[in-house]
Amino acid sequence: MGLLIYSIVFGLGGWVFWRYMSKEPILPWSNKKSQSKKDVSKSGAPPSKNHKRSKKKNSPDDYEEVEPNLFQHFLEDMEGITDHMIRLVNNEFVLIAEAIPVNYHLLSQHEQESIDNEVERWLSKLDYPTKPYFQNRYIDLTEPIEEIKNNLNSQDDIPEAAYRYGISMMEDLAEFQARTPRYETKRYIIFNYQVPVSEIEADSDEELEERILDKAFQELYRRYNTAKSSLGKGKIGLELLTSDGIVGLLYYTFNRKKAVKHRFKDIVEREKLALYPTAVQEQRKIELVKEMIENGSHEEDEETAS
Structure with a gap:
C-alpha cells in the first residue's frame, strides 16, 4: 500500500514538473489565457501588444492596400512634359497612345484570325523600342x-x-x-525615341531646341500613325495622349485609390492645375476685392507718409 502511494506521489510530482517546464497549465482543462495572466502578474511586466497587432494585420478586414511604385525608375530621368511627349535626359522622348480593345471572344473564328494576322504583321515591322503598359483602375x-x-x-x-x-x-x-470596388484595365503603347543631336544643325540654342522638339514629335508621330493604321485593320483603335492625358495617366498611377474620390477630371474642370485662378466670379465679389486692395494701398501710403 505504501509503495502505491509513493508511486502516485512521484507521478504527480513528475507531471507538475513537466507541465511547468513546458509552460502549459498544470490542469489540462484550465484556460491558457488565465495562466498567462498569472505569469504576467507575477513577473510584473506589462502585456505585450505585438500578438494582437499581428492578428489585426492578418485579418482581411484590416488589410490596407499599398500604392504601387510603378514608373518610379521612369520618373528619375524625367525632365518634363512638352508637346504631348515626356522628355527624358539625353534628349530622349516618350509618346504614349491608348489602345481601345475589341471584344475578341465574341467574334467569329475568321475575325479572330484576321485580328491576329494584323497584330503579328505590325509586330514584325517594329525595329524601334515599343512597350505595352497595362494600368488597373478602380471603376468610377x-x-x-x-x-x-x-x-x-x-x-x-x-x-x-x-x-x-x-x-x-x-x-x-x-x-x-x-x-x-472593382477594376478596369487601361491599355497603352509607349513609343521611345532619342534624338541624334549631333546630326542637327542650328545657329543658336533656341533654334536647336526647337528643331529637337520637331524632330522628336515627327518621328514619334510617324510611329504612332503606323501602329494606328496597322491595328485599325484589326479593329483595334489607338488614340494619342495629349499633355493633359499624360498628366492624368501619371495621376492615376500614383493615386489609384484617391483618384476615385478626387477625380482628375474634376481637378481640371475646377482649374486646380492653373497657375492663376480664372474661375467665373460674381461682379459684387470682384468689386469687394478691388475695394479691399484700394483700402490696403491707402493704409500703406498713410503709414509711409507718417
Whole structure:
C-alpha cells in the first residue's frame, strides 16, 4: 500500500514538473489565457501588444492596400512634359497612345484570325523600342450617377414610380462603388525615341531646341500613325495622349485609390492645375476685392507718409 502511494506521489510530482517546464497549465482543462495572466502578474511586466497587432494585420478586414511604385525608375530621368511627349535626359522622348480593345471572344473564328494576322504583321515591322503598359483602375461610377440625376431633373413629366426608381438606383450605385470596388484595365503603347543631336544643325540654342522638339514629335508621330493604321485593320483603335492625358495617366498611377474620390477630371474642370485662378466670379465679389486692395494701398501710403 505504501509503495502505491509513493508511486502516485512521484507521478504527480513528475507531471507538475513537466507541465511547468513546458509552460502549459498544470490542469489540462484550465484556460491558457488565465495562466498567462498569472505569469504576467507575477513577473510584473506589462502585456505585450505585438500578438494582437499581428492578428489585426492578418485579418482581411484590416488589410490596407499599398500604392504601387510603378514608373518610379521612369520618373528619375524625367525632365518634363512638352508637346504631348515626356522628355527624358539625353534628349530622349516618350509618346504614349491608348489602345481601345475589341471584344475578341465574341467574334467569329475568321475575325479572330484576321485580328491576329494584323497584330503579328505590325509586330514584325517594329525595329524601334515599343512597350505595352497595362494600368488597373478602380471603376468610377460618378458619370453614370450624374447622368441619371440630370435626366431626373430635366424631365418634368416623369412618373412618380420612375423617379423613385431612379433615386434608388443612384443610391445603390454609390453604395456599390463604396462597398465593392472593382477594376478596369487601361491599355497603352509607349513609343521611345532619342534624338541624334549631333546630326542637327542650328545657329543658336533656341533654334536647336526647337528643331529637337520637331524632330522628336515627327518621328514619334510617324510611329504612332503606323501602329494606328496597322491595328485599325484589326479593329483595334489607338488614340494619342495629349499633355493633359499624360498628366492624368501619371495621376492615376500614383493615386489609384484617391483618384476615385478626387477625380482628375474634376481637378481640371475646377482649374486646380492653373497657375492663376480664372474661375467665373460674381461682379459684387470682384468689386469687394478691388475695394479691399484700394483700402490696403491707402493704409500703406498713410503709414509711409507718417
